[in-house]
Amino acid sequence: MAAKGLRKLLFEHAENHDLTRLEEYEAVGGYASLRKAVGMERQAVLDELLAADVRGRGGAGFPMGRKASFLPKPGDTPKPIYLTANADESEPGTFKDREIMARLPHMFVEGCVITSFAIGADAAFIYLRGEYLKEFEIVRAALEEAREKDYVGPDVLGSGYGLRIVVHRGAGAYICGEETALLESLEGKRGQPRSKPPFPAISGLYASPTLINNVETLATVPKIIELGGEEYARIGVENSAGTRLFSLSGNVANGGNYELELGTPLRTLIYDIGGGIPEGRELKAIIPGGSSVPVLTAAEVDTPLDFDSMAKVGTMLGSGAVIVIDDRCCMVQLGLRVAQFYMHESCGKCTPCREGTRWMVQLLRKIDAGEAEQTELDLLLDVCDRILGNCLCPLGDAAAMPVASYVAKFMDEFQRHLDEGGCPFGGSSSLDHVTAPVDQHHARMRSEIEVPVA
Amino acid sequence: MSGQLPEGVREPAPGEDLSGRIRAIAAEYPVRRSAVMPALRLAQEKYGWLPPEAFREVGDALGLTPAYCKSIASFYDMFHLRPVGRHLVEVCTNISCALVGAQQVLEAFEHALGVHAGETTDDGEVTLRTVECAGGCGWGTVVAVDHRYREPVRPDDVPAIVADLRREEAGDGG
Numbered sequence: 282m283a284a285k286g287l288r289k290l291l292f293e294h295a296e297n298h299d300l301t302r303l304e305e306y307e308a309v310g311g312y313a314s315l316r317k318a319v320g321m322e323r324q325a326v327l328d329e330l331l332a333a334d335v336r337g338r339g340g341a342g343f344p345m346g347r348k349a350s351f352l353p354k355p356g357d358t359p360k361p362i363y364l365t366a367n368a369d370e371s372e373p374g375t376f377k378d379r380e381i382m383a384r385l386p387h388m389f390v391e392g393c394v395i396t397s398f399a400i401g402a403d404a405a406f407i408y409l410r411g412e413y414l415k416e417f418e419i420v421r422a423a424l425e426e427a428r429e430k431d432y433v434g435p436d437v438l439g440s441g442y443g444l445r446i447v448v449h450r451g452a453g454a455y456i457c458g459e460e461t462a463l464l465e466s467l468e469g470k471r472g473q474p475r476s477k478p479p480f481p482a483i484s485g486l487y488a489s490p491t492l493i494n495n496v497e498t499l500a501t502v503p504k505i506i507e508l509g510g511e512e513y514a515r516i517g518v519e520n521s522a523g524t525r526l527f528s529l530s531g532n533v534a535n536g537g538n539y540e541l542e543l544g545t546p547l548r549t550l551i552y553d554i555g556g557g558i559p560e561g562r563e564l565k566a567i568i569p570g571g572s573s574v575p576v577l578t579a580a581e582v583d584t585p586l587d588f589d590s591m592a593k594v595g596t597m598l599g600s601g602a603v604i605v606i607d608d609r610c611c612m613v614q615l616g617l618r619v620a621q622f623y624m625h626e627s628c629g630k631c632t633p634c635r636e637g638t639r640w641m642v643q644l645l646r647k648i649d650a651g652e653a654e655q656t657e658l659d660l661l662l663d664v665c666d667r668i669l670g671n672c673l674c675p676l677g678d679a680a681a682m683p684v685a686s687y688v689a690k691f692m693d694e695f696q697r698h699l700d701e702g703g704c705p706f707g708g709s710s711s712l713d714h715v716t717a718p719v720d721q722h723h724a725r726m727r728s729e730i731e732v733p734v735a
Numbered sequence: 736m737s738g739q740l741p742e743g744v745r746e747p748a749p750g751e752d753l754s755g756r757i758r759a760i761a762a763e764y765p766v767r768r769s770a771v772m773p774a775l776r777l778a779q780e781k782y783g784w785l786p787p788e789a790f791r792e793v794g795d796a797l798g799l800t801p802a803y804c805k806s807i808a809s810f811y812d813m814f815h816l817r818p819v820g821r822h823l824v825e826v827c828t829n830i831s832c833a834l835v836g837a838q839q840v841l842e843a844f845e846h847a848l849g850v851h852a853g854e855t856t857d858d859g860e861v862t863l864r865t866v867e868c869a870g871g872c873g874w875g876t877v878v879a880v881d882h883r884y885r886e887p888v889r890p891d892d893v894p895a896i897v898a899d900l901r902r903e904e905a906g907d908g909g
Contacts, residue, residue: 361765373829373868404765411813412869414882447763452772453812455867469768471810487765529873530831536873572830572868602872604831618830622867628810715833716841718812718865721853 285585286549288516288542290504290524291497295384301419303426306387312432314503318395319440323354326399330502332510334522338377339367339458339495340571340600342588346510351482352490355401360489364397364405365467368420368496369451369458371410373572373622374602377526378496380538382409382416385500386423390446392499394433395506397444400492404445408463411451421448455626459674460493462628473630474674497526517543521587525601531568532607532711534559543587551582551605562607566691570599572619573679575686576606596686611710612691613698616684617645621717623680634677637668641684642719648695651703658695662688753777757796767797771807775814784815812866820855820862822900824848825879826888828865831872836890840876841865843893860904861897 294300294309306312318326331346355362366389370378381389397405409417424446427433435443449467456462457472464486466472485491501523505513514522521543527550530536534556541550547567551557558564564579569586575596577584584594591598606615624638644661647653665681672678688695697705704710757774761767774797778789785808790801797804808814824844828837841852844863848856855862871877874886880896888896 370870371868374831374872375868376870376872379870410870411811412866412879412882415884449769450773450776451811452776452814454810466772467769468766469771469807471807530875531834531872536831536875538873568830604834604872606834610834615830618828618833622829625867711836712830712833713838715828715838716852716865717828718867721865 284549285518285542285545287539287554288524289540290516291381291385291388291500291526292540300385300387301383301423303387303423303430310507311387311503312391312427312430314506315391315395315398315432316438318398318506319438319442323399323401326395326506329505329510330396330399333505333513334510334520335498335501335505335513336521336588337495338497338501338525338601340372340573342598345494345498348482348494349396349400349492351480352400352492353483358490361403361487362401363486363489363491364393364400364402365460365463365486365491365493366393366405366407366496366499367458367460367463367493368407368409368413368416369463370413370496370600371455371458372600372602373619374530374568374604375528375571375600376530377528377538377601379410379413379416381496381500381526382413382420386420387427388503389420389496389500390423390427390433392502393446394427394437394444395502396492396494396499398437398440398442402444402492404447406467406486407446407448408457408467409448409450411453417448417450424448454628455622456628456674456676459676462674463493464491471628473628474676476673518585518587518589520589521598525586525598527586528600528602529555529605530602531605532558532562532609533605541586544585544590546583546585547577547603548582550586550603555605558605558607562609564605565608565610566606566612566615568602568604568606568683570597571602572604572622572683573597573675574599575682576690578690607711609706609709609711611649611704611706611712612687612694613645613649613704614710614712614715616687617642617649618712618715618717619683620645620680621719623676625717625719627676631672631674631677633668633671634680637664637677638680640664641680645684648698649704651698651701653699655699658688658699751781753781753792754796757793761797768799770797771799771804772811775804775808779814783821784818818855818859820860821904822861822881823879824861824863824896824900825866825869826852826863827867827869827871827875827877827879829868829872831868832875832877835875835887837876839890840878840888840893843890844878844897847893847897861900 298305300306336342457466461475462472481491567577620641629635665685668677668681761770774793790804793804794801826841869877871886877886878888
C-alpha cells in the first residue's frame with residue numbers, strides 16, 4: 282500500500298476554483314449529489330452513509346450513518362424532525378470547519394440538504410460560532426444562491442421534499458459545541474448540557490427527533506453520494522474511512538489546514554507537510570486532537586492519524602487539531618493554560634467540573650511558582666480523578682485528561698518545579714506569564730470592589 | 736461594531752424601536768424564545784452594550800422577563816453587560832497562539848493603547864481584551880478587530896493596527 286498523506290476529496294477543486302460561487306461549484310459537479318440523492322429512496326441514501334462508515338469529524342468520532350439511523354422515520358413520529366449542523370467550532374487548536382465554511386460553503390449546504398432529506402427533516406438549523414463573522418456572511422450568501430436555484434426551499438429540485446435552513450449564530454461559549462448544550466442554546470436558554478438519555482435522536486431540539494452533525498461530516502456527504510458508500514470506505518484505514526482536514530498549529534513552520542487520508546503518520550504531517558520545527562528547536566510534545574486530548578511525546582511522532590492508532594497510544598484523534606510543542610515550552614505552564622481555558626468555559630452545572638477546574642488552576646499556579654508541596658501534586662491528580670466520568674458532559678474530562686497526561690509523561694519536569702522551588706525554565710518558557718481571560722475577569726472583579734461603578 | 740446581526744437584518748438606527756424586527760426574527764423559529772440571542776445582538780447594536788432597558792425591550796418583544804434575558808446574556812462572552820469601547824480588540828492567548836508569542840502581541844497592544852487587557856481607553860474608544868481560542872490557530876497570533884480577524888499578527892504589526900483604529904475615529908469625527 283502506498284504511503285498515506287495529502288489526499289484531496291473535499292478540496293479537490295478548491296485550488297483552481299472559487300467554490301464560494303454557485304456557478305463555479307456547479308461547474309465542478311456541485312449539487313449533482315443532491316440531484317442524485319433526491320432521486321433515491323430515503324433509506325437508500327442512509328444506507329450509503331452507513332456503508333461509507335464515516336465517523337463524526339467533530340471530536341467524538343461516532344459513526345454518522347448509525348447516528349442517523351437512530352432517528353424515527355418521518356411517518357413513525359408525530360413530531361417534526363430536525364437536522365442541526367454543529368458549526369460552533371471552538372476546540373483549541375481547531376480551525377478546519379472555519380475553512381470549510383469559508384471556501385466550500387456550497388458543499389456544506391449540499392451536505393445539509395442531502396442529510397436532511399435522508400432523515401426526512403422538516404427544518405435544518407446551522408448553529409454557527411458567533412466569532413466567525415466572515416464565515417457567517419459566506420454561508421448566508423451561499424444559502425441565498427442555493428435558494429434561488431431550488432437546492433433549498435419548499436420544493437427541492439422538484440422532488441416534493443421541502444427544507445428550510447435557518448442560520449443561528451452563537452455568542453461566545455465553548456460549551457455550545459457540546460450537542461445538548463447547543464440544543465439548549467438554540468432553544469434560547471443558557472448553553473448548559475442536558476443529561477442523557479434521552480438522546481437527541483429521540484428527544485432533541487424542541488423535544489423532537491434531532492440529528493446533530495459537525496460541519497466537516499456534513500460537507501463529506503456529497504462526496505459519499507458521488508462515490509458510493511462502499512467506494513468511500515476504501516479510502517483511509519480500517520475503522521477510519523476517508524480523509525480529514527487536520528488543523529496544524531503551534532511550533533511548526535507551515536501551520537494551516539491539510540486534508541489527509543486517515544492513517545497518515547503524524548511525522549508526515551509535521552515534517553514533510555508542515556516543514557518541521559522552526560528556529561532549530563527540538564520537538565517536545567504533540568497534542569494530536571485538540572486541547573482536550575492526552576499529549577504525545579516526541580518519541581510517538583510515528584503514530585498514524587486514525588482513530589484506532591491514537592486509541593492504542595492512549596489518546597484520541599478528537600477534532601483533528603494537531604498542536605506542535607517545541608522544547609521551549611514548560612509543561613506545567615501548558616497544563617495551567619489548558620486548565621484556565623476549561624475553568625473559563627465550564628458552564629457551572631456539574632460541581633466536579635465547576636469546582637475541579639478551579640482547583641486545577643490554583644494548584645498548577647502554585648506548582649508553576651515553585652510554592653507547591655509534594656502532596657499538592659498528588660492532590661492535582663486526585664482532583665483530575667474526581668472530575669473524570671463524574672459530569673454530564675465531557676468538558677470536565679477535557680480538562681482532567683490532558684493535564685493528568687502532562688504529569689504522567691513529563692513527571693520529571695513537574696518534580697523539578699517542586700524540588701527547585703520554581704520553573705526550571707527560569708522565565709524563558711514560551712508560555713511564561715500568558716494572560717488568560719480568567720485573569721482578566723478576576724482583575725475586573727477586584728477593581729469593582731475597590732472602585733464601585735457609580 | 737457592524738456586522739453582528741442575524742441573517743437579513745439591517746443595522747438599527749439610534750433610538751429605533753426593535754420590537755417589530757425581533758418578532759420577525761422570532762417567526763423563523765418554532766418557539767419564539769429561540770430568538771433571544773439574535774434579539775440581544777440587535778439590542779447590543781443599538782446601545783453599544785446591554786443596559787437594563789435592552790433587557791426590557793427584548794423581553795417585551797419575546798414575552799420573556801428582563802431577568803431571563805439578562806441570564807442569557809451573562810452566559811455568553813460576546814454580550815457586554817457593561818459599556819465597552821466603540822472598537823473592540825481581542826487577542827487570542829490560547830495555547831497555539833501563546834506558543835508563537837501571543838503574550839508579546841498582547842503587551843504590544845497594552846503599550847500602544849495605554850491600557851491593560853480587560854480595560855477601555857480613557858476616551859472610551861477602544862476596549863482591549865484577551866479571548867479564548869478564536870479558531871485561527873495555524874496562523875497565530877490571531878487578533879480580532881471589531882470581529883474582523885487579522886492573522887497572523889506580530890508585535891511589530893501592532894502600532895499600524897492601532898494607528899488605523901485611531902485614524903478611523905478621526906474620520907468618523909469621533
